[in-house]
Amino acid sequence: MDIKVKFIAPYESMVPVIEECRDELIGVDLSVEVGNMEEGAKVGKRSEEEGYDVIISRAATAHLIREVTNIPVIDVSMSGYDLLRVLTMTSNFDQKKVLVCYPTMTLGAQAIIDILDLNVDVFTIEHADEIKSTVIELKEMGYQLIIGDVGTTEAAINYGLESFLIQTGRETVMDAIDLAKKQYEFYEWNLSKIELLSEVIHKKYDDFMIVNEKGEALIDVWDTFSNCPIEEDKVVNITKEVPITNKINWRYYVKENEQVDIKIETLENNGENYFLLSFFRNNDLLSQLPWVQKVEIKQKPNVIAESEAMNAVMRVIHSGLETHNLFFLVGDPGTGRGLLAQYMHDLSQTGKTFLEVDLNRCQYEYLDELLASHVGTIYLRHASQLAKERFDILSRFLNKAIEANIKVVISVTESLLHRFDSKLSYKALEIFVPSINEREEDLKGLLALFVAHFHQNLGTSVIKVQSDVALELAKYDWPGQVRELRSFIQTVVLAEKGYVLKADQVNRYLKEKRESRSKSIYQLEGTLEDIEIQVIESVLEEENYNQSKAAKRLGINRSTLWRKLKKA
Ligand SMILES: Nc1ncnc2c1ncn2[C@@H]1O[C@H](COP(=O)(O)OP(=O)(O)OP(=O)(O)O)[C@@H](O)[C@H]1O
Structure with a gap:
């Protein structure tokens, strides 16, 4: 295909000279317009929009055209x-x-x-x-x-x-056209390399731009956005504020009620620094990661801490939040580590995002994506079972998070500090969450909290609990901890229709619970529904009374599970 060349002649008498050359040209589609200085620059800009590949003009006019266009501009220098x-x-x-x-x-x-x-x-x-x-x-x-x-x-x-x-004579015009051809070939070759590179980055990001240190865009690709979602001066500010390091930085802007996250990476080429800015709408990236859950904390988490053991935990949390960014909540599943993490977030990171991460399902190469500027707390679950290589990646990530002032709370069943290097473990605070058996004084409060919760959310009748109920509950060992207690209360209040829950009622359910625990196989007696409820209950027990997990394992949704339990 011919190269489309626009010759912008600064004076009228140049036109015939250029036109005379046209017949001798091969592979060039040449057209001429007259325009000196600013007038010429306007013609140049329009020509670029019209799809010309190269512009030729003379001296100061060529210089002005170059300022307003992105295609090659050849200067017909005087010969x-x-x-x-x-x-x-x-x-x-x-x-x-x-x-x-x-x-x-x-x-x-x-x-x-x-x-x-x-x-x-x-x-x-x-x-x-x-x-x-x-x-x-x-x-x-x-x-x-x-x-x-x-x-x-x-x-x-x-x-x-x-x-x-x-x-300008004919030979000079011919020389300029020849140079235009060569320059265009070179430009096109570079362009195809850039397009190839864009394609590669595009595979990783939908919307991105590469800018130089002045904030000028070299490449920009918009897929989910129609154009750059932030103003030009904000891009310039980013290049001024963000240090040239190999660390990933994040900025976020709110535009028309929509949050735009910008991931900033620095690149170096030929001694020049560039910024790769990738844009994500509404935490797009985080919502794409199935092992990350953005938890919305609507109201202050209500933590019952009447017992001395829980009181001590709360004291450590309050003072530790001021001095630390990395916490290990050591305790059995169901003791309330997740609730405490949310409480800590609410206390110190209000307005920011709380992320819950399942390390068992985590894609470690994407871990750094969590370090967005709007993230306040990252709650990591299932850290205990990790392989050695994963620990190394996790350590690097934890260091970055600490530096980015993000609080990281890790729930573990036993102390893991010895598995991290001493520098990192020195920065961490271990908080031991007591088992329910050490929190007897909390039972009354927990009971009241759960009863009120189910009354409000499930419309159950019970609104008051007799004082000796807590004593009965304390006699059971609750291997599934507070979560099991909560689930038990749910079963009881769904079944009981009176306003006041009495000790003998609770004892009845506790007796059943003890009996069902001692059974190793299901009783194939009763109706299909009876057998079904046995299966549901044992799955629930195995899943530490986490209804979402149990429902997932059983292949039903949570409301179906809830309905089945209610019927039982
Ligand atoms: N001190 C407490 N006050 C009020 N509710 C509590 C308390 N401790 C635990 N809970 C409740 O018990 C349930 C289980 O707690 P949570 O999910 O936080 O446990 P966990 O230790 O994170 O367990 P897992 O890691 O298995 O999810 C939750 O519904 C939580 O609200």
Whole structure:
């Protein structure tokens, strides 16, 4: 396919010269328009939009076009031929002559003048904005004829001087077109490399941009967003604020009630630094990870802590939150470690996100994605069973999280500190969550809390519990800890229709519980429903009375499970 070239001629008489060249061109689709300086820049911008591949223009106009376009812009620099032509022509005139040119031409022009022994002086200017004052000065110096480019000759005419424009000749036009072809091939080759790279990054991120240290975009790809979701000045701010490190940084912005997370990675190429900014809508990334759950804590978690053992835990939590970012909650499943983690978050990280992570299902290569700036607490579950290599990855992640001021709470069944290196374990605070048997004084409070909860949420009748019920409950060992107690209360209040729960009622259920525990196999007696409820109960027990997990294992949803339990 032909390369589409737009030639923007700064003056009218250049057009026929360019058109004359057109017939000799192979592989180039050339069109010409006239436009000097700002006018030329406008034409350039429009030409890019119209799909031109390369633009050719001259001197200052080419420079202005380059500023407003992203395609290659070739400058038809004045050649020796052009100078030779204009100097030969003006040698026929007797006026006091001066050639005004830019530094790149000064030496060549002087050489031609000397060789041909011409009566022309040379005056060098650095910038187009010096033209006016230079022409005034030259006039004062007695020059009558000025040779120069469009700007200089126009100024000369304005100040009543004779002028000759250095015209661009055919050979110069041909050279420029040839250069345009070469440059375009090179540009296209680079472009295809960039497209390939974009494709690779695109596989990882849907929406991203690569910007330089000034915040200017080199590549941008928008898939889920229609364009860059944050303003240009915010991108510039990111490049100013974010240090050049190999650490991942995060920023988040709220735009039209929607949160946009920006993951910032730094890249280095040829001694230059760049930023790879990837954009995620509404915590998109986190919601895509099945092992991460964003828990919304609507109200302050109500932790019952009447017993001395739980009181001690609360004291450690309160003082530890001020000094530490890494906590190990050591205790049996169901003792309330998750609840305590939420309580800690609510106390110290209000307004931020609480993430619950299942380390058993975690994709470790994505762990760093959790370090988003809006994340306040990461609660890691199932850390006890991890393999050695996983511990190393986890340690690195924990260090990063601590540095990012994110609180990490890890629930474990026994102390794990010895498995981390001493530097990290020094930063951690271990909190031992007592088993329910050491929290007898809490039973009354827990009972009241659960009864109220089920009354409010499931519409159960019981609203009051006789004082001796707690004593009866204390006689049982609750291997599934508080979670098992909660589940037991749920079963009881769903079944009992009176307002007051009495000790003898509770004892009846406790007796059944003891009996069912001693059974090793299901009783294949009674109806299908009876057998079903036995299966449900043992799965519930095995899952530490976690209804969601039990429902998942049984392949039913939670409300079906709840209905079946209610019927039992
Ligand atoms: N001190 C407490 N006050 C009020 N509720 C409690 C308390 N301790 C535990 N609970 C309740 O007991 C249930 C089990 O607690 P939680 O899920 O936090 O246990 P866990 O130790 O995190 O167990 P797992 O790791 O198996 O999920 C929850 O419903 C929780 O609200």
